[in-house]
Amino acid sequence: xxxxxxxxxxxxxxxxxxxxxxxxxxxxxxxxxxxxxxxxxxxxxxxxxxxxxxxxxxxxxxxxxxxxxxxxxxxxxxxxxxxxxxxxxxxxxxxxxxxxxxxxxxxxxxxxxxxxxxxxxxxxxxxxxxxxxxxxxxxxxxxxxxxxxxxxxxxxxxxxxxxxxxxxxxxxxxxxxxxxxxxxxxxxxxxxxxxxxxxxxxxxxxxxxxxxxxxxxxxxxxxxxxxxxxxxxxxxxxxxxxxxxxxxxxxxxxxxxxxxxxxxxxxxxxxxxxxxxxxxxxxxxxxxxxxxxxxxxxxxxxxxxxxxxxxxxxxxxxxxxxxxxxxxxxxxxxxxxxxxxxxxxxxxxxxxxxxxxxxxxxxxxxxxxxxxxxxxxxxxxxxxxxxxx
Ligand code: PMP
Numbered sequence: 521x522x523x524x525x526x527x528x529x530x531x532x533x534x535x536x537x538x539x540x541x542x543x544x545x546x547x548x549x550x551x552x553x554x555x556x557x558x559x560x561x562x563x564x565x566x567x568x569x570x571x572x573x574x575x576x577x578x579x580x581x582x583x584x585x586x587x588x589x590x591x592x593x594x595x596x597x598x599x600x601x602x603x604x605x606x607x608x609x610x611x612x613x614x615x616x617x618x619x620x621x622x623x624x625x626x627x628x629x630x631x632x633x634x635x636x637x638x639x640x641x642x643x644x645x646x647x648x649x650x651x652x653x654x655x656x657x658x659x660x661x662x663x664x665x666x667x668x669x670x671x672x673x674x675x676x677x678x679x680x681x682x683x684x685x686x687x688x689x690x691x692x693x694x695x696x697x698x699x700x701x702x703x704x705x706x707x708x709x710x711x712x713x714x715x716x717x718x719x720x721x722x723x724x725x726x727x728x729x730x731x732x733x734x735x736x737x738x739x740x741x742x743x744x745x746x747x748x749x750x751x752x753x754x755x756x757x758x759x760x761x762x763x764x765x766x767x768x769x770x771x772x773x774x775x776x777x778x779x780x781x782x783x784x785x786x787x788x789x790x791x792x793x794x795x796x797x798x799x800x801x802x803x804x805x806x807x808x809x810x811x812x813x814x815x816x817x818x819x820x821x822x823x824x825x826x827x828x829x830x831x832x833x834x835x836x837x838x839x840x841x842x843x844x845x846x847x848x849x850x851x852x853x854x855x856x857x858x859x860x861x862x863x864x865x866x867x868x869x870x871x872x873x874x875x876x877x878x879x880x881x882x883x884x885x886x887x888x889x890x891x892x893x894x895x896x897x898x899x900x901x902x903x904x905x906x907x908x909x
Contacts, residue, residue: 550891564757566814590791593783602794635776635779635781642665642689643665645665672709697726724739725754750767762790817887830903842880853906856902865880
């Protein structure tokens with residue numbers, strides 16, 4: 521057996537090996553998965569934009585005009601006027617001086633963190649920050665420290681002890697934590713950053729399009745415009761398309777266009793995607809219909825789960841984990857739910873810590889109350905049958 525065969529056998533023996541499910545149509549509330557219609561509680565398509573006619577039309581029109589590919593990296597000849605427009609749309613939406621679009625949220629974190637720090641700096645990161653932040657930090661030459669999740673005393677004690685030893689200190693946090701659905705203590709983080717002269721970096725992948733006025737994100741939710749140095753977002757979740765961005769100062773944009781490696785070495789976003797994203801921001805500006813529906817559904821679903829006795833952790837957003845603990849039990853629960861018509865992905869190590877397995881339910885604006893009722897009934901009966909509740 522090869523090294524990889526052995527590793528795969530280990531996964532199988534511990535009950536966490538998974539075959540990828542295959543979705544045969546668009547990302548909707550009900551999807552055709554592996555040939556069977558199931559209620560979809562697994563996608564990040566919060567607002568239902570991924571298959572929205574207005575976004576599709578914008579993408580098709582842009583494909584007619586620009587073709588399907590940008591043809592090069594942004595810093596050579598891949599920088600089309602539609603990318604520049606998109607940067608400006610995002611800057612305006614976020615009330616920031618400038619924004620720069622990347623090919624994905626992952627690429628953005630992987631590229632930005634290393635570009636804005638050096639070996640003379642310190643990065644302080646929440647222990648539950650997303651994998652792309654962790655990898656971005658690994659790519660940086662800066663020193664690093666990790667604080668206990670949302671523990672402001674722990675963050676302050678690192679700042680107190682280490683601030684003077686470094687040129688810049690960068691505090692990095694998710695805006696909304698992707699596996700738990702809790703919101704970062706951003707006002708306190710910003711206060712500490714001011715007190716210790718540190719920079720702040722918020723990855724708002726799950727806050728953008730969800731929190732704040734018209735979905736402007738966690739910074740807007742707390743009324744902290746102008747007080748966070750780097751705001752990262754993804755265009756693949758609430759916005760429904762693909763891509764990532766950093767919003768902040770004009771200087772940060774200028775620097776990233778010279779040192780943000782994914783901008784220098786990876787082809788620019790597909791122009792059709794850029795057009796669809798511009799349309800999505802227009803829709804968010806026009807009406808709160810989609811965000812209102814999302815929150816209405818999320819509250820309804822979460823209240824119902826809690827009334828059935830489920831532990832949904834510390835979630836404050838539509839991300840709704842159901843805490844299970846043991847990895848194999850988590851995966852067995854998820855598999856059985858799929859058989860019974862609800863697709864909720866099981867989340868286990870390395871996505872979360874060992875022993876912290878959960879199924880993560882993602883409610884969207886697309887779900888009807890009847891679908892949510894049906895899903896909770898199936899979740900409850902399955903949990904009973906598997907002695908989870
Ligand atoms: N940051 C966070 C907090 C995320 O949850 C994700 C997506 N899982 C990303 C970044 C990466 O975004 P993308 O899917 O656009 O690469």
